[in-house]
Amino acid sequence: MNPADVRLLKDGDLETREENLRQLLVRAEEGDTSAKETLRALVRDYPEYHRSLYSRALNRAEVFGDDTLREPLLASLADTRYNCQAWAAMGCAALGVRDAVPALVAMLDHPQDIARDQAVIALGVLGDESVVPALARLLQDSISGMRERSAEALGMIGGDAALAALWDEFENRRYYRIGYIASALSEFAPDVIPRLIEAAAGDDPDKRYWAAVALGSTGDDRAVPTLERLMAEDRGSTVFDGMVRVAAKKGLRTLRRIQAAIAARES
Structure with a gap:
């Protein structure tokens, strides 16, 4: 040096x-x-x-970064005086420091929103399924950005427990607008597609609306017939005046964009 x-x-x-x-x-x-x-x-x-x-x-x-930074990053995560825990979390995520998981879980209760944000993001990147319960409770957080990042992290982690947490929020909506839940559920395609198709055929227009959003985000052809049916036939509206057929139309457009992007990458 x-x-x-x-x-x-x-x-x-x-x-x-x-x-x-x-x-x-x-x-x-x-x-x-x-x-x-x-x-x-x-x-x-x-x-x-x-x-x-x-x-x-x-x-x-x-x-x-390299492996020599593991211990310094762990030390910084615990250092409240230096006050850079958010960036230490960022470094742990970038360098795959899995030993940081317990400290990152503890940071979910940090008084600074930026520290909580980066802890959630890092936990999603590191992909440890043991943190799913800690992230699942944040789906009910009062801060919308925290709910969104937690849903995204659960989608990245994957697994049955993460899917169950997201599906519970889909079924028992605590907030009207749950596009972040729909987006995270799409990460579980193709396995989640039959459940979303069933939800899109139910009596609840809000559930049909968000099922359409999720189906579009899968980029999967199996979602197309359901989206086309909703677009042509569904006249339902949500509690926030969102039209199911409009969600289906946008979902179909999203699906085609995803497919086009995949085809371009593979060509």
Whole structure:
């Protein structure tokens, strides 16, 4: 590691150091080993550096991170004085630090929303099914963004328990607008498609509406007949005045976009 690179992050005013950090990240992305080691030193010796530099570096942890950062990241997760737990969670997710799961679960009760957000995101990325109950309770959180990120994390984790938690919220809606639940359920295709098709044939227009949204997000041809039927025949409306046939029309359009994107990637 070049000592001059270290000084770039310690000398001068904060604006200058932030610009130096940006340049180090560019060099690291280009393969510069000294820049990478300097950035790793920032994470390892984080109390010696300004929090702004630490947080900005961990936004790009995948550029320079390696296994040597596991212990420093775990230490930062527990460090309430340095107050960068959110970015430590981000780094753990980027580098696949599975030992962080217990600390991340504890962070779900953090007083700062950004820390809670990043803990949820990291738990989804790390994919440990043991955290499903902790995330499931957040589907009832008073903050809509927290509900959305928790649903997305459950969709990423997968498995029977995650599906059960999402389906319970689909069946027993505590909030009127649950597009995030529909989107997360689509991650369980193709297995969830028969259940969504059955829901789309039920008496509850709200359930038919969100089933249409979920079916569209699967990108699966098996959803097409149901979406076409709802679009042509269903005149139901939700408690927030959403039309089922409109949801089906948009769902069919989403399905076709997904299929086109997949075909483009595979060509």
